Every structure is written in structure tokens, then in C-alpha cells.
Amino acid sequence: MEVLRGLVAQMDLEDMPDETLNTILVKACQYLATRKRVPLPVFQAKLKIAPVVSIELVTVYRKTWGEPEFLMWQRPTNDLDFPGQWHCAGTTLLNQETVAEKFAALGAADETDLPVADSSLRFAGWVNMPKEMRAHYASPVFVRHLTSKPEEARGTWITEGNLRNYSLVASHRDAIIPMALRMISLGTGALPCWTEYVPGQPFVAKF
Numbered sequence: 275m276e277v278l279r280g281l282v283a284q285m286d287l288e289d290m291p292d293e294t295l296n297t298i299l300v301k302a303c304q305y306l307a308t309r310k311r312v313p314l315p316v317f318q319a320k321l322k323i324a325p326v327v328s329i330e331l332v333t334v335y336r337k338t339w340g341e342p343e344f345l346m347w348q349r350p351t352n353d354l355d356f357p358g359q360w361h362c363a364g365t366t367l368l369n370q371e372t373v374a375e376k377f378a379a380l381g382a383a384d385e386t387d388l389p390v391a392d393s394s395l396r397f398a399g400w401v402n403m404p405k406e407m408r409a410h411y412a413s414p415v416f417v418r419h420l421t422s423k424p425e426e427a428r429g430t431w432i433t434e435g436n437l438r439n440y441s442l443v444a445s446h447r448d449a450i451i452p453m454a455l456r457m458i459s460l461g462t463g464a465l466p467c468w469t470e471y472v473p474g475q476p477f478v479a480k481f
Contacts, residue, residue, distance in 0.1 A: 310368050321409035327367040329376050330401070330415045330446075332454035335423040335431065342458055344437065344451065345429045355407050360432075361443040362450060364413070394418050398457040399466040401449045405473055411445075417454045445471050452477035 287295055306312060306320070320326075333345035344362065351358045363380050367373070377395075396417045403411040423431065432440060434455070437447070449471040456479055457464050467479040 307369065310370050318408075325404075325410045325412045328364050328411045328413045329367060329373065329380075330362060330364040330413045330450050331377075331380050331418060332362045332398070332415065332450065333418045333420065333427075333429075334454065334458060335420045336458065341434045342455070343423065343431045343433050344454075345427055346432050346440070347429045349443075356443050358441060359443045360430075360440045361446045362454075363429075394420065396457060397466050398453045399479075400468040401445070401453060401471050402468065403445055403449070403471040406445055406471070413450070415450055415453050417457050419458070444473055448473075448475070449477055453479070 287298075290298075306316075311317075312320070334342050335345075336342045346360045346362060348358060348360050349356045353359075365376050365379055367376060396419065398415040398417050401411075401413045401415055403413065437451070442451075449469055453467065453469060456467070456477075465481065467481055469478055469480055
């Protein structure tokens with residue numbers, strides 16, 4: 275197996291005959307199509323092939339007249355892409371996986387310790403992120419508006435005004451959280467929108 279691994283690693287796909295290359299690529303795609311989860315290096319390579327659907331869940335608590343508080347998480351300081359930065363909950367939709375399964379995962383103990391009830395969810399819109407650092411993400415954004423703040427929730431509650439004091443993942447700071455704030459400020463009559471996230475550009479709601 276070591277010999278085979280070495281041969282594969284040394285293959286120059288650019289110089290390979292088209293028929294042979296196509297056979298290898300089709301075989302690899304057929305293999306991936308039958309698997310819900312793949313090893314991390316394979317998953318990271320897949321991120322570069324096509325747009326990735328990442329479900330973003332913005333959990334918000336707000337008193338009647340108070341400013342919104344967001345449930346945020348900090349990435350490890352040794353994270354390769356976003357070391358020590360803060361973000362809302364999000365998860366990549368895997369092959370053959372349903373949105374309901376993703377919501378269940380987000381509500382599990384390793385994420386929020388909070389169940390994701392349909393009655394508390396609102397669809398805020400889509401964020402297209404072709405220039406995101408790790409991959410081209412196309413992310414549906416959901417807002418979970420809580421009427422009480424469960425102190426047992428994992429993560430850190432941060433008020434809207436205090437977010438500026440934290441180093442946030444840029445796409446969350448400039449697109450995902452602004453989209454959630456738009457939904458919160460407009461109330462129940464707000465229509466979902468979409469936006470194109472461009473690093474360094476302000477949030478613009480589109481319809």
C-alpha cells in the first residue's frame with residue numbers, strides 16, 4: 275500500500291491521457307457520492323471543487339427594549355484560517371444530509387446545548403461568499419430568536435454594541451450578522467433577502 279500511495283502522489287495529472295484521467299476522476303467521484311463523511315484531508319480538498327452549502331444559525335436573545343445579544347463561539351488559536359476569531363454557529367451540509375439533521379446537530383451538546391425548535395426559527399436569507407478564505411460558500415442564514423436567555427448554553431453571549439470589541443470572522447461580521455439584524459429590526463413582516471459577500475464591502479440586502 276505504501277508503494278501504491280507513493281505512485282499516486284507522484285502522478286502528474288496534467289500529462290495523463292484524457293481517457294485515463296477521466297476514468298480516475300469518475301471513479302473518485304463515484305466513491306465520494308456513496309459516503310456521507312470523508313476523512314478531513316479529502317473534505318478540505320472537496321471544498322475547492324464546487325460551492326459548498328453551509329447552514330448558519332444566528333441565535334439571538336433580546337429583552338423588550340434592550341439591544342440584541344448574540345450567542346458566539348471562539349475558534350481555537352491554532353485554527354489555520356480563523357485563529358482565535360469569533361463566529362455564530364454554522365455547519366456544512368454533508369452529502370445526502372437533510373436540513374433537519376443539521377439543525378439537530380447544531381442543537382446537540384457539542385454545539386449549543388439548546389434544541390432548535392421550528393417555532394423559534396426564521397429564514398433570513400442567503401449569503402453568497404465566492405471569495406471566502408476556505409471555499410466558495412452559499413449559506414442559508416436562519417435566526418433563532420429566544421424569549422429567554424439560557425445561561426447553560428455553550429458559547430458566549432455578546433451584545434450587538436460589544437461585537438466591535440471582538441475579532442469576528444469577516445463574513446459573519448460583514449454579512450451574516452447584518453442579515454440577522456435586518457430580520458430582527460424589521461420584525462415579523464420582514465422578507466428574506468440575499469447578498470453577495472465581498473471582503474471589505476458593506477452589507478447590501480438584495481431581493
